[in-house]
Amino acid sequence: MGRFTLDLAHMLAGGMVLVSFMMLYQNRLLGLLNVFAFHAVVLAASVAWQAWIQAAPHLYVTAAIALVLKAIVIPVALHRMVMRLGVHREIETVGGIGITMLMGIALVALSMVVMLQAAAEADPLAREDLALALSVILLGLLMMVTRYNAVSQIVGFMSLENGLILAAAGAKGMPLVVEISIAFSVLVAFIVIGVFLFRIRERFDSVDTHALDDYREGRQ
Amino acid sequence: MGLIREMAVQGAQMVFVLLLAPLLLGLTRKLKARMLDRVGPPILQPYRDLLKLVRKDVVLAENASWLFRVAPYLIFAATWVAAALVPTFATGLQFSWTADLIAITALLASARFFLALAGMDIGTAFGGIGASREMLFASLAEPAMIMMVFVVALVAGSTQLSWVANFMLTHASLRVSLGMALVALIIVALAENARIPVDNPATHLELTMVHEAMVLEYSGRHLAVIELAAALKLLLYVSLIACVFVPWGLAPPRSGFWPLVVGAGTYLAKISVGAFLLVLFETSIAKMRVFRVPEFLGAALMLGFLGTLLLFVSRSF
Numbered sequence: 001m002g003r004f005t006l007d008l009a010h011m012l013a014g015g016m017v018l019v020s021f022m023m024l025y026q027n028r029l030l031g032l033l034n035v036f037a038f039h040a041v042v043l044a045a046s047v048a049w050q051a052w053i054q055a056a057p058h059l060y061v062t063a064a065i066a067l068v069l070k071a072i073v074i075p076v077a078l079h080r081m082v083m084r085l086g087v088h089r090e091i092e093t094v095g096g097i098g099i100t101m102l103m104g105i106a107l108v109a110l111s112m113v114v115m116l117q118a119a120a121e122a123d124p125l126a127r128e129d130l131a132l133a134l135s136v137i138l139l140g141l142l143m144m145v146t147r148y149n150a151v152s153q154i155v156g157f158m159s160l161e162n163g164l165i166l167a168a169a170g171a172k173g174m175p176l177v178v179e180i181s182i183a184f185s186v187l188v189a190f191i192v193i194g195v196f197l198f199r200i201r202e203r204f205d206s207v208d209t210h211a212l213d214d215y216r217e218g219r220q
Numbered sequence: 221m222g223l224i225r226e227m228a229v230q231g232a233q234m235v236f237v238l239l240l241a242p243l244l245l246g247l248t249r250k251l252k253a254r255m256l257d258r259v260g261p262p263i264l265q266p267y268r269d270l271l272k273l274v275r276k277d278v279v280l281a282e283n284a285s286w287l288f289r290v291a292p293y294l295i296f297a298a299t300w301v302a303a304a305l306v307p308t309f310a311t312g313l314q315f316s317w318t319a320d321l322i323a324i325t326a327l328l329a330s331a332r333f334f335l336a337l338a339g340m341d342i343g344t345a346f347g348g349i350g351a352s353r354e355m356l357f358a359s360l361a362e363p364a365m366i367m368m369v370f371v372v373a374l375v376a377g378s379t380q381l382s383w384v385a386n387f388m389l390t391h392a393s394l395r396v397s398l399g400m401a402l403v404a405l406i407i408v409a410l411a412e413n414a415r416i417p418v419d420n421p422a423t424h425l426e427l428t429m430v431h432e433a434m435v436l437e438y439s440g441r442h443l444a445v446i447e448l449a450a451a452l453k454l455l456l457y458v459s460l461i462a463c464v465f466v467p468w469g470l471a472p473p474r475s476g477f478w479p480l481v482v483g484a485g486t487y488l489a490k491i492s493v494g495a496f497l498l499v500l501f502e503t504s505i506a507k508m509r510v511f512r513v514p515e516f517l518g519a520a521l522m523l524g525f526l527g528t529l530l531l532f533v534s535r536s537f
Contacts (some may be wrong), residue, residue, distance in 0.1 A: 007394040012397030014530070018403075018523075025519055097515050101522045108526060112533040128534060 005053050006125055013132040016166060017108065020159060022137035024100050029151055030088050036155050040070030043162045047169040053125070058179075059169055065183045066165060067084035073109050074158065074190055081194060082151055087207055100146050106140040129170030138161030150207040151202060154193050161186050222474075223314075224498045230314040234304045237459075240449035241303075242266035244458065244491055251499040254271025266451065278440035281342045282316045291338035292438065292445040295331045302327040303456045309483035311382040312473025320379040324460075326363065326472075328412070331449070332358055337436030350433025353510060357418065357430070358458070360517035361411045366403055371401040372464060374531040381460075385467040397527035403467050404527070407520035409457035413450070413512070418503040418513050428507065457488075458494040466490060493503045517525045 026150025044067040051059030054140060079150045082088045082204045115131035122130070144153045163184075168179060204211040242404045246263040247399070253260020304315050308412040319327075332354065339351035375398060378530045385452055411418045414431035435446050462471065469481040471485025508516060 004394060010396050011394040011399060013400065017526075018400065021519075021522065021526075025515070098518050101518060105522060105525055105529065109529055109533075111530070116533060124534075131533075 005049075009046070009049055009053065009125055010128060010132075011050065012042060012049055012149055013129050013166060015042045015134055015169075016046060017135050017139070018161070019164075020106055020136050020143075021101065023159060024139065024146070024156065025097055025144060027097065028088075029082050029149065030079070032152055032155055033078050033082070035143050036078075036159060037071050037075040037158055039162055040047055040066055040075075043166060044071065046166060050129075050169040052213060056171055056172075058175075062179045062183075065180065066162075069183060069187060070158065070162065071082055071176065073189075076189075077190075077194070078151065078154070081197065083209060085151070087111065087151065095146065100142070102143055103146075104139055108135040109141060111135040111138055126170050126172070130167055133167035133170060136160075136166060139163075146209050148210055150209055151208065154190070156199075157193075158186070158190070225304065226314040226474070229310065230304070231293065233308055233310070234300065234434075236450065239447075241448065242270060244455050247492065248454075248495045248499055249507050250342040250504060251427055251496060253282055255499060255503045270448060273439075273444035273447070274441050276440045280441055281437060282458045284437075285341055288338050288341040288437075289298055289442070291341075292449070293441045294334045295338075296326045296445045296449040296452075298331040298334075298451045299456070303452050303459075305381065306459045307382055307385055307470055308459050308478055309487040310471035310473070311385050311467075313382075316382045317380070319413060321372070321381055321384075322366070322379055323533075324456075325365050325369065328453070328456075329362055331357070332451075333463075335434055335446075338438075342437045344437065346429075346433040346436050350430055351429045355412050356433060357513055357517060360521055361378065361408050363406050363427055364517060364520035367521060367528055368401045368404045371397050371404075371524060371527040371531060374528065376449070378427070381463060382473070385463045385470055386472075388464060388492065389467045389470070397530050398465070399531075400462070400523040400527035401444055404520040404523040405457075405461060405464075407516065407523075409461065410501075410518055411520075413454045413457060415445075417505050417516060418510045420507050425534075428510070430507045430510075440444045455491070457489050458498075462490040462494060475532065 004113060010131055016039065019035060019042055022035045023032060023039065026035050044063045048063040051057065051063060060083070111134035112131050115134050116127060119127045119130055137160050139160075140156050140163055143156030143159060147153050166181070168182075168206065200211075201207055243263065243337070246261070249265070250260045250263050276413060305319050305324050305327075307313065307316060332452045336351040336354050339347035341347070341353070353394055370380060372384055372484070375395065376384040378384060378387070410416070413419055419430040419432075421431070423429060435443065438446055467488075471483035
């Protein structure tokens, strides 16, 4: 395997980590959706490159699914949902962006240390791809934790799932059936969440998840 | 004889950047005007502005100290020396072995220090505002620059620009960390040159200006020298990006006449493309609020950190 294939694979996977950071940085909902669509495009490119390296044609299908569903269908649907909910002007973050970014760097450091130790025997391409994929997953989790708005929590969840696909594409031998079922379960989850969003809005007149806390049982 | 020749090439480079700097400024203004569907001033307008300023009398405030009068020359000297250290059309010039990227950063930082001092010297409110904002931005832009230098140095094994350019030329590869360093350097360059998302070079609207606020009290030849230094700084950053990330076409050390001509040609092409991309970026984005800028620069600092971190974990990034 040439130096170039390895470098491009790193570049694309590292690009996903970078776009995850862009999502953390973006505090407007519509901007966030655009960055999320870009995240999916980079994912599709990364998976397609893995398909080329591993000569695994079924990964092209995964890339196509990522491109169509995640980069076009879901962002467009979320966009319309945000417009219908009328929350497209809202700005929201927990704490400052600076602190969130620092936490993100700490998470990337953590996943590097963990993965490079745990998978020391694997070949460098798979190992470093896994480390970057774990960073994307952790950054998606961080995104879900640091946002009040239900829509951006969904985006966090979807970007986490992008990280899972990146990890799956890096590790050789994931069957196509599994990948397709993951893709469709994400779509189903998306629809269910969408329905929930409107329910939450009807019930509480807001998609701010803090409104839900007031109704939790056992709260002092 | 060899030494004289080397010195001549180095001197040619210094004169070349000095002559080219206003042209780059004129080119960006012209391109920007064309992109906004205006005719715009001629490309040579900055030269005429400078000539006119040189011919005019200096109007000094009554309470201006010696520092106010000396600062323009100090700023210009520091920026020119820094520009002389960046390989433009050839690597391995005579002066480039005396100082590295960290020294260039330090030279630019000292120029900024004097500019901020001069801004506060007269004691007007605008100078103070400009100086304090400049220092606020600098406190994030300088660490980001240093982190970017570390990334490049970890990859290339040296902070010496000629060495780095040579390394990039021979070991060209796509690397995640270098991509991060490039984005960080672009953000720092935009902030340092008072370009659009951070500051608007074309406005004198009181509440938004940073660089212009500091030089508001200057006139005549002092203003000309400061404007020339600002133009040189823009050229310096474009050349820095070009020589580290697109080093193709640079003439090797002690090369003959024709490689130098080829190097100069590709250099002109590179800075034209750089000016075009800068203008494209500026016209497609709105200026930020001043208090958003630290977040923008914080992102550059974060990218620098991330790149260094990846390189420390594994050299293949």
